[in-house]
Amino acid sequence: MFELFAFGDTGWGDEILRGLAVTVQLAIVTLPLGLALGFVVASASMSKLRALRFMGVGYTTVMRGLPEILTLFVVYNGVGLLLNIVMQKLNPEAPPSDFSPFAAGVIALGMVVGAFAAEVLRGAFQSLDRGQIEAGRAVGMTEGQIFRRIKLPQVWRFALPGLGNLWINMLKDTALVSVIALDDLMRMTKVAVGVTKKPFTFYLAACLLYWAMCVFSEVVLARMERHASRGVRRAS
Amino acid sequence: MNPIDILSTYWPRLLDGTLMTIKLTLMGALIAAVVSPGLALIRTQAGPLVQAPLRLYVSFVRGTPILAQLFLIFYGSGQFRPLLQEWGLWGFFRDPFNCALLTFALNSTAYQTEILRGGILGVPSGEIEAAKAIGMTRAKTMQRVIFPHAYRIAWPALGNEVILLMKASALASVVTVFDLMGRTRQVFSKTFDFSVYLWAALIYLCITAIFVIVWRQAEHRLSRHLNPNAWERSKDKSLKATQS
Numbered sequence: 001m002f003e004l005f006a007f008g009d010t011g012w013g014d015e016i017l018r019g020l021a022v023t024v025q026l027a028i029v030t031l032p033l034g035l036a037l038g039f040v041v042a043s044a045s046m047s048k049l050r051a052l053r054f055m056g057v058g059y060t061t062v063m064r065g066l067p068e069i070l071t072l073f074v075v076y077n078g079v080g081l082l083l084n085i086v087m088q089k090l091n092p093e094a095p096p097s098d099f100s101p102f103a104a105g106v107i108a109l110g111m112v113v114g115a116f117a118a119e120v121l122r123g124a125f126q127s128l129d130r131g132q133i134e135a136g137r138a139v140g141m142t143e144g145q146i147f148r149r150i151k152l153p154q155v156w157r158f159a160l161p162g163l164g165n166l167w168i169n170m171l172k173d174t175a176l177v178s179v180i181a182l183d184d185l186m187r188m189t190k191v192a193v194g195v196t197k198k199p200f201t202f203y204l205a206a207c208l209l210y211w212a213m214c215v216f217s218e219v220v221l222a223r224m225e226r227h228a229s230r231g232v233r234r235a236s
Numbered sequence: 237m238n239p240i241d242i243l244s245t246y247w248p249r250l251l252d253g254t255l256m257t258i259k260l261t262l263m264g265a266l267i268a269a270v271v272s273p274g275l276a277l278i279r280t281q282a283g284p285l286v287q288a289p290l291r292l293y294v295s296f297v298r299g300t301p302i303l304a305q306l307f308l309i310f311y312g313s314g315q316f317r318p319l320l321q322e323w324g325l326w327g328f329f330r331d332p333f334n335c336a337l338l339t340f341a342l343n344s345t346a347y348q349t350e351i352l353r354g355g356i357l358g359v360p361s362g363e364i365e366a367a368k369a370i371g372m373t374r375a376k377t378m379q380r381v382i383f384p385h386a387y388r389i390a391w392p393a394l395g396n397e398v399i400l401l402m403k404a405s406a407l408a409s410v411v412t413v414f415d416l417m418g419r420t421r422q423v424f425s426k427t428f429d430f431s432v433y434l435w436a437a438l439i440y441l442c443i444t445a446i447f448v449i450v451w452r453q454a455e456h457r458l459s460r461h462l463n464p465n466a467w468e469r470s471k472d473k474s475l476k477a478t479q480s
Contacts, residue, residue, distance in 0.1 A: 067417060081428075173301070200312035
């Protein structure tokens with residue numbers, strides 16, 4: 001059985017590892033984009049302007065209510081069509097171009113993560129102690145200093161468990177991009193299955209790899225949480 | 237075609253897909269709802285040795301993509317074809333609907349078990365002691381004290397889980413089940429009209445919105461004794477509405 005997973009031409013070990021690398025790459029590229037979008041949407045939904053608030057809340061409500069795979073197809077097909085229309089306008093002779101599945105995956109997953117992250121971050125900002133911010137003003141800190149020294153470290157601590165869950169969900173959601181033909185772990189597994197006719201063995205192997213990544217993430221996140229709340233006194 | 241034309245031409249397919257999505261979600265959630273209370277009890281009361289396989293199962297389901305679970309069951313069962321044929325189960329596994337339903341039920345069971353476990357642990361121990369003090373048997377305590385309160389605590393989280401399951405049910409389209417997502421992809425591959433995706437999005441949002449409203453109503457009903465005035469008021473209002 002193990003020769004199936006050997007490296008080189010005889011086994012599928014290297015192909016699957018390459019797929020794993022694409023999965024990890026996708027997740028790591030998506031995370032900062034999603035977080036940045038989350039910050040923007042969170043500040044929009046906490047804005048004093050009603051229109052901005054409406055847009056922020058509307059975005060999170062819609063994106064959280066849609067199946068991720070629908071978002072992925074909307075981005076993949078929609079942006080693809082749009083690109084082709086623009087290209088046709090610019091240069092009518094150009095052949096129809098294909099939209100990269102990796103980019104579609106990053107954009108779609110980033111949009112989903114952004115919506116969930118916005119809710120996590122909004123919750124974290126709202127659980128800041130107002131008294132501490134007033135105290136910061138009272139001792140003469142500038143708004144920038146208050147943000148850096150008082151708000152940011154605590155928002156980080158409050159938001160970390162929620163963001164950790166998001167990371168794990170996103171890692172699992174990357175499997176969806178195999179449906180739009182990106183050579184990630186899931187799709188390389190499918191290729192191996194097609195040749196070897198051992199679907200259970202290979203899909204189980206893929207599951208175990210995802211499982212290992214999730215368990216590893218949980219361990220790292222638990223450490224990060226402990227580090228983030230190192231100065232907090234616990235009532236016993 | 238403009239978006240309205242798409243809807244007026246293809247609405248029977250979208251309706252059919254919507255019904256399939258609802259069917260998959262409700263059946264999956266219901267099967268899980270039947271199984272999970274027992275498992276949640278094991279998770280809270282049994283010894284560590286009995287719990288070990290259950291914890292492994294929950295961790296596996298939560299740590300792997302539901303798409304991978306679906307492929308493991310749908311395609312993976314092919315590897316055991318002779319065995320399954322011998323047991324007369326091959327017909328079951330050959331049908332993508334059954335495999336999708338099985339996957340969603342297994343997946344939701346794991347999540348619902350954990351949610352209910354939290355609910356059971358959240359029941360104040362004073363209530364359980366009080367039940368013991370007035371001489372209720374263990375079974376009566378479960379039935380009258382622990383589970384009613386555990387469900388009240390777990391209710392919002394269970395609602396979230398059903399919504400997540402509804403969203404996940406769109407994956408069934410990948411194994412050729414014609415749910416809403418499957419029908420939408422079918423129409424798109426025929427027309428290359430993007431607006432069908434927007435209609436699908438709208439339908440998914442409507443399903444979620446209706447479910448949220450129904451679930452909240454049920455929550456009010458479950459906890460009507462905690463806020464009797466509000467409950468009475470709403471009843472008075474509906475009474476007046478029917479009288480006038």
